[in-house]
Amino acid sequence: MPDIDIGAHDRAAAFAEGFLLEDPVLRAARARAEEVGILPVSPGAGAVLRFLAASVGARAVVEIGTGTGVSGTWLLRGMRTDGVLTTIDVEAEHLRLARRTYADAGMPPNRGRLITGRALDVLPRLTDGAYDLVFCDADRRENPEYLIQALRLLRPGGVVAFTGALTGGLAADPAARSPEIMATRELATAVRDDSRLTPMLLNSGDGLLVAVLATSSPVG
Ligand SMILES: C[S@@+](CC[C@H](N)C(=O)[O-])C[C@H]1O[C@@H](n2cnc3c(N)ncnc32)[C@H](O)[C@@H]1O
Incomplete structure (x- = not known):
């Protein structure tokens, strides 16, 4: 691994x-997340x-782990104006708070399909190849199974993204062996070794592992 000046690296990351500030809608959603004890994506993520x-050009996005709607609002703001976010959370109260966040952000109700349930129960009911992007931020122990579902749900050229890929640096510590x-x-190995995926690990938030699904079989 190349030498890295950790101090300079931390300053650059901060x-x-x-670099991009959140508006009052996102700051309020972040405050509600703190009240219910969950950690939303960072502003950079x-x-x-x-x-x-x-x-x-996302028209259809699946989000696993709605929280209070911080990440969903960022996603909706990048999607086409007629795009629909399908977002899944096991906690009905979190979905209620997220619905409020999307409304505060001026999103028409038909732009959010909010589903209460466990991700691995809900995902098999969603349509194959129908989504442009799948974002995973729920139970990290289930991420390898979310990947299998995401690859089924994505259209060719679609993108999958996972939070927590760095887990505070612990992912690189061989002594750390929690589930x-x-x-x-x-997950990192599965994404890196899948020939259908073009992966990248970003140092945003707690690490974002992202990958594009090939539009056809890779050459060479
Ligand atoms: C870190 S929070 C999501 C934060 C959200 N993505 C954001 O940035 O605003 C994780 C969420 O996943 C939900 N969750 C945990 N396990 C789940 C599961 N197995 N299926 C569905 N949702 C789950 C939790 O209720 C919680 O709301």
Whole structure:
């Protein structure tokens, strides 16, 4: 691994995270997340999600782990203006708070399809190849299974994204072996080794692992 000046790296990461400021709608959603004890995506990770949604011209996005709607609002703002976000959360109260966030952000109700349930129960009911982007931010131990579902749901050229790919640096520590860390490593290997995917690991938030699904079989 090349030598890295950690101090300079941390300053650069902090600058990148603060480059795009969140508006009052997102700040209020973030405050509600703190009240219910969940951690939304960072502003930098949110900006990446908005960018990805815009770059694929997303009309249909699946989000696993709605929370209070911070990431969903970033995604909706990058999607086409007629795009629909299908978002899944096991907690009805979180979905209620997210619905309020989307309304505060001026999103018409028909832009959000909010589904209460466990991700692995709901995902099999969604249509194959019908989505431009799948974003995973729920139970990190289930991420390898979310990947299998995401690859079924994405259209060719679609994008999958996972939070928590760095887990505070623990993913790189061989001594760290919790179920969450083990699943994070399993996911990273699965994404990196899948010849249908073009992957990238971004140092945004707690690490965003993103990959594009090939439009056809890779050459060479
Ligand atoms: C970190 S929060 C999501 C934050 C949200 N993505 C944001 O940035 O605003 C994780 C969410 O996943 C939900 N969750 C946890 N396990 C789940 C599961 N197995 N299926 C569906 N939702 C789950 C939790 O209720 C919680 O709202």
